[in-house]
Amino acid sequence: MTSKVLETNVILLTCSLAAAVFLAWSAGSNNAANIVAAVVGARTIKLNKALLITSVFVVLGSLMLGSSVAWVLSAGIVDVGSIPTSSLIVGMLVAMLAAGSWVLTASLLKVPVSVNETVLAGIIGFGILVDPSSVMWGQVIIIYVLRFSTVPLSGLISFLIKKFLADYLEDPETTSSATLLSLFLISAFTTYLTVSKLLGVVLGLLTALVLSTSLLVVSKVYVDEKSIDRYERIYLYRNVFSVLIIALMSLAYGASNAGITAGPLLKIVTSELRLANESALPALLAFSGLLISLGIISWGRRVVGTLGEELATLNYSTAVVTYFSASLTTLVLAELGVPAATTMAVTGSIIGASLAEGYSAVNMRVVRKILTMWALTTPACVTISCVLYWLIMLVT
Structure with a gap:
């Protein structure tokens, strides 16, 4: 009997690792578009170069700053104390399988999806089947309402900025100032996102100040030494901005999304191998970051065209x-x-900024395709998770 239980546990652990590989790779291949689509679509940087920079900084972000989301996804959606360990392990496994399957489907259709949402829905799915009361419905509802408000909010902000500051943004004489202003906010956001609260505010502002000043000083020195005219200077600003922005967004993405795989896997590994959470998490974050990076390099271009061109x-x-x-x-x-x-946020911002140039500037067929996929994400992942959980429990 003991031998059979051990064999079952080994199989579950092996399947969990395979599911984690599948999910992390799928996440990287789909979400690379969030980071690089706008600058690649604007022709300020080559796609291959953008994907390479992204893959490197995603790994760095996951290693240095990726623990917070992992804790949320491992214990912040369902009450893990009310679910038997065996059921919890199977549940986290099917959550990863459900999420990975849906993200892969979205990538095949060239549609960007929120990977966090797919994992969240997968965890909710098995939670409903095991014990509906174990799902922290209040927290789930708040997360969903706020997350789906992202599209109209980011779209409205980008629409207003583009509508009223279009001349300023497109004027060659002021383009460097617009670049510095954007870099300042984005670097502050990146650091805040990866650190949090007061420390994040302080470090974010310092990082923003250093990066913005560095860009200004380096560009000025380069211009003075090479006697570059204003149009070449503008191109220099745009190219440097593209590299820095990809690096910053990738760092934030790695920090906030390495937990996509590490969170569910953390609960499985610590239960099966009897490891302390603190000792297992760094290795799992590295594992997740590297696999996300592999997905970015190998298939990241798949969805970039949808956001950056279509x-x-x-x-x-x-x-x-x-x-x-x-x-x-x-x-x-x-x-x-x-x-x-x-x-x-990125999708809403692209739509809003483009609508400021006129309704015809946005491909509404693509918008409908994206919104349809988003609407189907939660019910699809919940259903897949429930079915897989039922099948696995049936045969074990």
Whole structure:
């Protein structure tokens, strides 16, 4: 009997690791678009270069700052104390499988989705089947309401900025100032998101000041030494801005999304191998970050075209507004304790900034396709999770 239980546990652990690989790779391949689509679509940086920078900084973000989301996804959605350990292990396994399956489906359809939402829905699915009262419904409702407010909020901000500051953003004489202003906010947002509360505010402002000043000084020195004319200077600002913004957004993405895989896997590994959470988490974050990075490199281009080209025709000013608005929106949500919904923030910002140029600037067919996929995400992942949980429990 003991031998059979051990064999079952080994199988579950092996399947869990495989599911984690699948989910992390799928997450990277789909969500790379959130980070690079706007600048790639604006033709300020090459796609391959953007994906390479993204993959490196996602790993750094996951290793240095990725623990908070892992704790939320491992214990903050369902009351783990009220669920038997064996059921919890199977539940986390099916949550990863359900999420990975849906994210892969979205990537095949070239649609960006929130990977955090898919995992959240997967955990809710098995929680409903095991014990509906174990699901922390109050917290779940708040998270969903605030996350789905991201699209209209970021869209409204980007629309207003683009509508009333279009001349300023597109004027070659002021483009460097717009770049510095955006970089300041985005670097502050990135640091705040990865640290939190008062320390995050202080470090965020310091980081923003250092990066913005560095960009200004380095560019000025380079211009003086090379006697570059104003149009070459503008190109330099745009290129440097693109690299820095990708690095910053990737760092934040790695910090907030490494827990997508590490969270559910943390509960499984600590239960099966009897490891302390604190000792297992760093290795799992590294594992998650590397696999997300692999997904970005190998298939990240799949969804980039949808946000960067098909949704709307982007230019540099639209890219600046997109990142500015998405960062501001996500910063507000982070202050409210809601995990960053970068997919929704970036998509909403692109739509809003493009609508400022006219209704015809946005491909409404693509908008409908994205919104339909988002609407189906939660019910689909909940259903897949329930079915997989029932099947696994039936055969074990």
